[in-house]
Amino acid sequence: MTSTPYDSPIYKNQYGTEEMRQVFSEKNQIQTWLDIWSALAQAEAESSIIPEKAAREIKEQSSVEKFDMDVIRTEIAKTSHPLMPQIRYLSSIVSPDAARWIHWGATTQDLLDTSLVLQFKQATKLIIKNAEEIQSKLLVKAKKYRNLVMAGRTNTQQAVPITLGYKFAVWADELGRDIKSLKCFYDHDFVGQFGGAAGSIASLGDKGIEVRNRMCELLNLNSPTITWHVARDRFAKLASYNAILAGTIGKIALSIMELQRTEIGELEEGFTLGKISSSTMPQKRNPMICDVIVSNCHEVQNSSQMALSAMFVVDERDVTWSTEQSYFGRIFLLLSAALKKLSSVCNTMIVHEDRIKDNLNMTNGAIVSERIMLVLGEKLGRQPAHEVVYEDAQDSFNNHKHLLDVLSEDKRITAVMSKEEIKELLNPQNYIGVCQKEVDDVLRKWSN
Template sequence: MASLINSELFKDQYSTKEMRAVFSGRAQIQSWLDCWVALAKAEAKNGVIPESAAEEIAQKAHAEDIDMDYVREGFKKTSHPLMPQIRAFTKLCSPETGGYIHWGATTQDITDTGMILQLRNAQDILEKQLEHLLNQVLDKAEKYKALPEAGRTHAQHAVPITLGYKFAIWADELGRDLERLQHDRKTYFAGNFGGAAGTLASLFDKGIAVRNDFCKNLGLAIPTITWHVSRDRLANFSSDIAIAASTIGKMANEIINLQRTEIEEVEEGFQMGKVGSSTMPQKRNPMICENIYANVRLVKNNANLGLEAMVQEHERDMSFWQTEWMYLSEMCLVFSAAIKMMSQVMDQMIVHEDNIKRNLNMTHGLIVSERVMLDLGRYIGRQNAHEVIYEDAQKAFNDGIDFLDVLLADERVTKDVDEATLREMLDPARYVGSCVQMVDDVVKKWRK
């Protein structure tokens, strides 16, 4: 086992089949071949190389025809990341055409642009996964938009919310994550072609035209200047991925907390055969969500390398851009797995409505003390009402008395608020604010 991403046991926890295909060795080589084809066509169009050479390069550019053993051995001998591939490709072509492969280019032109092609394919997969997950969460938001639940701030009961409101917050954030990725892709999916030090000197007066056509041929944005040592695009990409992953990490962490034995409002899903512990038979651990959060940690840590790689020396610094081959692919692989696992959680989630109701009434009315305070404040002022209800709430908590009983015994309250009004105000279901409307607004905004 070289990596958990390719482990026979754990590969589906740390990656997905679709994403592994994007970052396979063959896919990387094919991305380089695609770049050479795009370059040859651009150069033929601008009179730099013969049209016949460009046609043959396109015909022979198939990764499955490359001698991988020859390339691997070449890496060992040359210590160069691309030269063995150039030689292997040249062997597939006629001597005349082989001499035009990589014309005017430098290694980083091909490896950078090839990596961009792979990242574009990866983001296509991630966007589809996120769209599916977003719709799953929207479904949950709609289903539970009116189910009252204890809202919690600082890990303590605060005021009532609805379970659908919680899901809608997640959905809105997922929507923004997806929107951010879709918006920024036109910035960071740009071709990179500049030759030796980025000046295009090797192509004389044809350099800019060839660069532009090279990018157009690949469907990539055209940069205004060579970006060999400007890695902000990739830092932007890694940041967008890390932000989206953090949303899913927050969802997983919240489900873990809501599945605590003493809360048990939501469960990631359970069926006979799922095992929580090798020694405690009763355990129903949120292990899928824990796996998700482990992946999210990997994504976030790798994103830091995107910022590190922005500081480069002079006109080329291979020590940094070769780290991108590793950390960017790993980010996409483990994030794809995290999304897939979260979709599984959404499909299999168990909502324990009885426990939600139990927890909502756990404080015997204290969860709506704000409402009582504000109503009383209409008669004695907000600050005075806060002092009165603060004293009553703390007495109810410390003495284990129903909040209603304490309020009814306090003349400062009953002088202005009758018992019927108090009983109505202490119903948590009547104090969920605009939760339902906000859920509807989120669904309307993001439902495709």
């Protein structure tokens, strides 16, 4: 029986992916602890703190497959301690001579922090991979629709023409910056923890830093300059980067939803017979997948706030960190599902070019009124030209007339330009500015 949708056999794929669930599984968590104990023992043996034979034996037995998970769960309930049952179990399957050196000089938080770092590193690698897949698909679409002119919109209203490729390129470029930030974090900020009781590593005398650095090296983690038991800024930074990525992903999904509105109908997340949008309205083709993406991304951002609150830590250690496993797991699970779903949407997305063309012309030429105003401004001055075109544009809107007809009847305009000039200026295809060049710049910037 399951108690949350995150692990429900029915709903779990709405809230996570199988790969990410494996990262935050009990078995993987315990395996990271065993890897840390093994690395710590090896580092201490190399520094002549514990016997080499003990370190080898600890390493040989450090496999979660050798653990009885039912025993571990029972012992955790009995001891109310997250780590002691594993220490006792590992001690029971090695020789007494090796058992005495397990966890030597370490404190519980050293293990739990470093374990989280290892899990977060695995999770971030998946997030980067999934985000790169989406960016690649958006770049393909940017190139494909580089020249397809559509209505650009500001404040929910049509503004001036752009191209659909430009819209995709904006998304791809933003996503690229998010990926770049996470890659930088991946390379530099996954740092191991080994400080002992209060961060001084006093238990190892003058060899503490040497052991800590070697332990981190064996775990393929960066070494800290100083113990960070009470410095949670890296985790807050990671949560923030994930929240920013969720903002980008959620924004893209929301934009697709907006463009799928019945009244717009330019993009569609994809549809096949059998997909149901409503239990009562058979005609509906709701953007159901994008809806879930947006919801997940909101939850990621809300959960990320907890990492900022966790920065308020006192003295040399307290238990503020104890909640990080919970909300970080949620962040990564939800974000992984959002990324996977958006990748699917990119595969199945429908572009309704006919609707794009219809919508581009629905304002009867007004979408290019800025161009008329600027050309007219060269002759009349910018502000007088703005007032003239403003009056004519409102006349066009209020009386459902094409702007060409209104402008062609305005003597203030016909005195300085012909009807043919006006007609050419009102062609949306001729007023897309640098959209195509910017698409090319984005493609060049992110090409492998």
